[in-house]
Amino acid sequence: MNAPTKEGQLTPEIPAQALSLPIISVERFSELTGFPEGVLRGWIARGYMPTYRIGKYTAVNVALLNYMAMQKAPSL
Template sequence: MEEANSIINPAASVSAGPVVTKKLFSQLTGLSEETIRGMINRGHLPTFRIGRHRLVNMALITKEALEADYDL
């Protein structure tokens, strides 16, 4: 059982809030921070500004995913 616990991705056990840093979003998705910055700059990821910090808006991503119509 000890071996199974050692191969679990530690980022998977992190609880994400409504907004997350680019670094945490990178860890959660496996994408590089540079890729995430590019996606933000091109408008592909919604962000939320708190002071001078721009955070990825996980709440909006989740809402849009739940409301989307998918072809099955």
């Protein structure tokens, strides 16, 4: 189902499973998280985001990003 935006346009809802993929494109990661693509590319250039290269394409390594986040999370 589509959700209306402030301008009244319809945008597709993002499936919850999308971030469970091991790698996704920078563009798709930007759509899913709301971070501007330029910001993500800057983080990647600085080494803040784990990536996976396939030829000329760069994908965000979501599996490693999740692992890194879990390692930094406080234990209960």
